[in-house]
Amino acid sequence: MTPTPVADVRDARIAAAGATLVDGLTLTVGAGERWGIVGPSGAGKSLTAAAVAALLPPGTTAAGSIRVDGTELVGASASACAAVRGRGVALVAQDSAVALHPLLTVGRQLAGPLRRHQGLDRAAARARVPALLAEVDLPAEVARARPAQLSGGQRQRVALAGALACRPRLLVADEPTAALDPPVARALLDRLDRSLTATGTALLLVTHDLGVLAAVCEQVVVLAGGRVVESGPVRTVLAAPAHEVTRALVDAAALSVPEVTA
Numbered sequence: 101m102t103p104t105p106v107a108d109v110r111d112a113r114i115a116a117a118g119a120t121l122v123d124g125l126t127l128t129v130g131a132g133e134r135w136g137i138v139g140p141s142g143a144g145k146s147l148t149a150a151a152v153a154a155l156l157p158p159g160t161t162a163a164g165s166i167r168v169d170g171t172e173l174v175g176a177s178a179s180a181c182a183a184v185r186g187r188g189v190a191l192v193a194q195d196s197a198v199a200l201h202p203l204l205t206v207g208r209q210l211a212g213p214l215r216r217h218q219g220l221d222r223a224a225a226r227a228r229v230p231a232l233l234a235e236v237d238l239p240a241e242v243a244r245a246r247p248a249q250l251s252g253g254q255r256q257r258v259a260l261a262g263a264l265a266c267r268p269r270l271l272v273a274d275e276p277t278a279a280l281d282p283p284v285a286r287a288l289l290d291r292l293d294r295s296l297t298a299t300g301t302a303l304l305l306v307t308h309d310l311g312v313l314a315a316v317c318e319q320v321v322v323l324a325g326g327r328v329v330e331s332g333p334v335r336t337v338l339a340a341p342a343h344e345v346t347r348a349l350v351d352a353a354a355l356s357v358p359e360v361t362a
């Protein structure tokens with residue numbers, strides 16, 4: 101029997117203040133698959149990621165169907181959305197400052213989802229923290245730190261550890277390395293790759309970097325103007341882009357990486 105897709109989006113529409121921002125969105129992410137979302141600025145990538153992560157911003161509405169881990173999110177109550185987060189899907193955003201509470205220690209923040217979603221008591225949740233930190237190559241002492249005492253790369257690792265703490269079937273990552281220097285970004289992506297492989301978690305990754313897309317994802321959807329203009333295997337789409345938006349992205353990426361001649 102084929103497992104339920106982790107995300108099954110059919111003809112979804114996202115709107116705010118009477119304006120349609122994303123329209124006709126159809127996307128199916130199977131168990132363990134790795135999908136990328138690319139497209140120009142304002143294409144609707146972050147809204148799509150937020151919708152699939154059951155975290156649409158206030159003031160936006162969704163129509164059509166967005167099923168995540170078997171639960172229909174369109175029209176779902178706040179508590180139904182909360183139940184899908186953590187167990188079914190988790191989000192890592194570009195700026196971990198948004199996800200992490202500035203005043204709470206890392207240990208308390210990592211224990212939080214375990215208590216909320218897995219029903220662990222305080223002591224049991226705290227006891228799991230060193231292992232969660234080790235999974236993202238951070239020492240156990242980091243549990244006592246507050247976010248401001250960590251580097252940007254360490255904060256993103258903590259955010260990744262928190263997102264994976266409850267073993268969601270799908271990780272949504274919205275430009276998780278955009279605020280990091282290239283070597284720190286590479287190390288985080290390598291960590292992400294190993295964690296996903298170890299846990300069998302699927303990925304929906306928003307990125308503007310086609311190098312990151314090619315390194316991490318197998319499939320891609322290209323968005324422009326709130327619509328899917330092209331989708332398919334990353335290698336095929338990048339090697340022979342069918343839509344002018346994709347061609348422009350590929351051309352721009354080629355320009356930003358000068359050819360090295362021996």
Ligand SMILES: Nc1ncnc2c1ncn2[C@@H]1O[C@H](COP(=O)(O)OP(=O)(O)OP(=O)(O)O)[C@@H](O)[C@H]1O
Pocket residue numbers: 116121139140141142143144145146147148157158159160
């Ligand atoms: N909460 C919101 N309320 C109203 N409009 C919004 C909201 N969030 C995004 N938008 C609008 O929806 C459109 C898509 O935004 P989105 O952030 O998804 O684009 P994006 O592809 O992620 O862009 P970027 O690459 O610049 O981050 C934009 O026109 C944006 O201004």
